[in-house]
Amino acid sequence: MESKNARLGLQLFSVYLLFYGGFVFISAFKAEWMEATPVAGINLAILYGFGLIISALVLALIYGVTCKGEDEVPAPPSTDAKSATAAKNGESA
Amino acid sequence: MIYEASSEAVILFLLFVGFTLGLSFWLGRKGQSSEGYFAAHGQIPWFVNGIAFAGDYLSAASFLGICGMIAVYGYDGFLYSIGYLAGWIVALFVVAEPMKRLGKFTFADALDAKFNSKGIKLAAGISTLAVSIFYLIPQMVGAGVLVQPLLGFDHWVGVVIVGTVVILVVVTAGMVSTTWVQFLKGSLLVIFSAILTWMILERGFEVQTGGIDGHQFKILGPVEIDDIPEAISAVDLGITDTQINMESAAVPFVRINHAEGAPTYWTMLDNGDGTVKLLETQTRRIVAEGELVNGQLKGTEKGQAELHPVGYVSKLPDGKQKTGPLGLASFFSTLQNSEVVLWNHFDLKIEGESDTRVYYQKPTLGSQVLRPGEHPKFAGIRKESFVGKLNFLSLMLALFCGTASLPHILIRYYTVKDESSARKSTIVGIAAIGFFYVLTLYLGLGAMTSGALDVTDSNMAAPLLARSMNTWLFAAISAIAFTTVLGTVSGLILASAGAVTHDLMGTVFGMEMDDQKKVRVAKISSVIVGVIAIVLGILFEGMNVSYLVGWAFSVAASANLPSLVMILFWKGVTKEGVIAALIVGMVSSLGWILLSADTFKEVYHMVDHPGYTPFGQPGIVTIPLGFITLILVSLMTKKTAE
Structure with a gap:
């Protein structure tokens, strides 16, 4: 379950990385593209910036919903969870 | 500009701060075991923790720094909003769940889960301290900024007030109350910013020849x-x-x-x-x-x-x-x-x-x-020279990588009960923070055209914008922003105190501590870190807080991220590799910043000094350097580890 989540996480991360990388590289090397106003008189810099913020949320929700089915293991009572972690760390609580 | 306090603003402000402190003390009664003090017993509901993420994260830098930078230069401040939010993607998709799985109190726990090494605890503890203190500077500067127009005090008075109150909060309370206070402030900050945005849109634009004092510039x-x-x-x-x-x-x-x-x-x-x-x-x-x-x-x-x-x-x-x-x-x-x-x-x-x-x-x-590209620090992207572009790439990389490496954000993963809660609270955090960042562009541009800006201090833009609308709104916004600074600072101080107590005193120096003693040591360290923060907050007056935070992100990302990520994805990591990466990342990024032209100009006041680094932002050099160090040292020490 962990590795499945991790794999999905990495896939979504790559998608966002490409999108973010696009923004950063256009700003750095083709800054004038950002001045174009393709939609409703709003320039690309604002559209792309808002797009990055909204897509972060969308990807996060996709991740949340997809992982949800895997939460079937009921969360252990917190004291157990803690002692389990503590045992892993070789420390006492 | 000269600021005079308005009595209704002061009353509302004091009420709000008093309520927050009261809440904090009341909740703090419960938090006196070390488990409660550092991690709120792992009992915070995920939704509350998510909004508390927003409260922790939307600090002085976001509200004051970004709005200020947008108000003075335009779009460039929004680049920080984009970068800060993007960092949460790294936090959610890469770091959140393993952090929760491996750690207990501090970020060093997670790094050290596999090795149980004193060296790692020492290096990670020091790096936590370095990053937290660096991140504290802009918060304290921001506190001074808020108090000035509101109460009419000097900058340093504001810094001392915040420092003192925070030390009080942290010493009497702990993670339970810090979290609830952050939840309250996180929600109020987002709601009030939305109201302010709505008012900006309602007001629209009007052609003027001067600001709100009636002076018309010829x-x-x-x-x-x-x-x-x-x-x-x-x-x-x-x-x-x-x-x-x-x-x-x-x-x-x-x-x-x-x-x-x-x-x-x-x-x-x-x-x-x-x-x-x-x-x-x-x-x-x-x-x-x-x-x-x-x-x-x-x-x-x-x-x-x-x-x-x-x-x-x-x-x-x-x-x-x-x-x-x-x-x-x-x-x-x-x-x-x-x-x-x-x-x-x-x-x-x-x-x-x-x-x-x-x-x-x-x-x-x-x-x-x-x-983009109007701010002098970003103007490089509109020039031919490659160095300016590198500086920009470097900052955007540090913002992207920094969030997931900030100790005070990482410890918040220990306040929820399991990995699924860690994940859900991060998603709630992204929603709240993302919404706020969209608003920053409206707030900043609204301040730019409000006729209320102070030419001497960009950090003042958002509170002055609110004051140009309505005194009560100004008081409410300032009070919320002020307590947000309080909360962020207490989170940072708690993270530092945790590092000192668990990683340095407990593990490295082998101090035997019972629960009560741990909490006591943590409280003493809180006071010391608090005092350091006050002094630095006074020294750095006038620097844009977002810019300062950019540096803190660079240090965090360079020192912490390589180890965090490689431990999760590469089996060949050795403890020597982790230690080396932590130290090299931290020293190189801190050194770079202290030797950059910006620091010579703004901090040492040597205006014409060119500095010793090719550009200001270290991330693009020092983050890969951390990764390379980790890989090389791990490969070199592999045999010994086996």
């Missing part, structure tokens, strides 16, 4: 250069001579000497046809009797002067004077085709006189305001 001309003395004598009396200076400042200007009183300055705007426009400036100079503002002693009495508030639209599309209420999209499309008067400054060194700082009008097209 623009003379067009005139031929030879006719300048005549044009100025029409509005300025007692002139003895006129000196035209094309070279020694960022823009050409005219100095006007008078028979009595201080000289005045006008900047020249070339019309391209042999004529120029003359633009009124504002000046500041320190003399024996005190501070001279626009040639008069600074003050509010008769015969004294203060700097005028600025920031207004000078032209609207189709020659309109006023737009009326605007929509979310038409706000931008209208501004795109307008002209705004921004303000900039240059310093004049004249023999026999103390230095004069001249603030000048810079009429700027809306299309320029809304594009």
Whole structure:
């Protein structure tokens, strides 16, 4: 379950990385593209910036919903969870 | 500008801060075991923790720094919003769940889960301290900024007040109350920012020639250069001579000497046809009797002067004077085709006189305001030189990687009960933070055109914007922002205290501590870190807080991220590799910052020093350096580890 989540996480991360990388590289090397106003008189810099913020949320929700089915293991009572972690760390609580 | 406290603002402010502190103390009663003090017993509901993420994260940097930078330079401040939010993607998709799985109290726990090494605890503990203290500086600077217009105190008083209150909160409370206070503030900050945005849209834009104090800035001309003395004598009396200076400042200007009183300055705007426009400036100079503002002693009495508030639209599309209420999209499309008067400054060194700082009008097209690359720190992306572009890439990389490496964000993963809660609270955090960051662009541009800006301090933009709308709103926003600073600072101090107690004292120095002693050691360390933060907050006054935070992100990302990520994804990591990566990342990024031209100019006040680094932002060099160090050292020490 962990590795499945991790794999999905990495896939979504790559998608966002490409999108973010696009923004950063256009700003750095083709800054004038950002001045174009393709939609409703709003320039690309604002559209792309808002797009990055909204897509972060969308990807996060996709991740949340997809992982949800895997939460079937009921969360252990917190004291157990803690002692389990503590045992892993070789420390006492 | 001179700030006078308004009584309703002060009352509302004190009520709000008092309520928060009361809540904090009341909740803090429960948190006295070390489990409770550092991790709130892992019992915080995920939704609350998610909003508390927003409360922790939307600190002085976001609210004051980003709005301020947008208000003064335009779009560039929004680059920080984009980068800060993008960092959460790294936190959610890569770091959140393993962090929760591996750790218990501190970020060092997670790094050390596999190795149980004192060296790692020591290095990670020191790095946590370094990053937290670096991140504390902008928060404290921000606190000073908030208190100034609200209570009329000096910057340093604000810093001392925040420092003291935070130390009180942390010493009496712990993670339970810090979390609930952050939840409260996180929600209020987002809600009130939304209200403020709505008011900005309702107000729309109006063509002005000056700020809200009623002073109208003069623009003379067009005139031929030879006719300048005549044009100025029409509005300025007692002139003895006129000196035209094309070279020694960022823009050409005219100095006007008078028979009595201080000289005045006008900047020249070339019309391209042999004529120029003359633009009124504002000046500041320190003399024996005190501070001279626009040639008069600074003050509010008769015969004294203060700097005028600025920031207004000078032209609207189709020659309109006023737009009326605007929509979310038409706000931008209208501004795109307008002209705004921004303000900039240059310093004049004249023999026999103390230095004069001249603030000048810079009429700027809306299309320029809304594009990246207008801020001097980002101007590199519009130039041919590769170094400027690298500096930009470096900052954007640090912002992307920094969030997931910030100790005070990472410890928040220990306040929820399991990995699924860690994940859900991160998603809630992203939603709240993302929404707020969208608002920052409206808030910043709203402040830019509010007529209320202080030319001397960009950090003041958001509170001054609120004050230009309504005193009560201003009080509420300031109170929320102030307590948000309190909360972020207490989170940071708790993270540092945790590092000192668990990682340094407990593990490295092998101090045997029972639960009570742990909490006591943590409280003592909190006081010490708090005092350091106060001192640094006073030293760094006036630097844009977002810029400072950018540096903190660089240090966090360079020191912590390589180890965090490699431990999760590469089996070959050795403990020597982790230690080396932590130290190399931290030392190289800190060293880079301390030796950069920006630091020489802003912190050491050596204005002309070129610094020893090719550009200001270390991330693009020092983050990969951390990764390479980790891989190389791990490969070299692999045999020993086996």
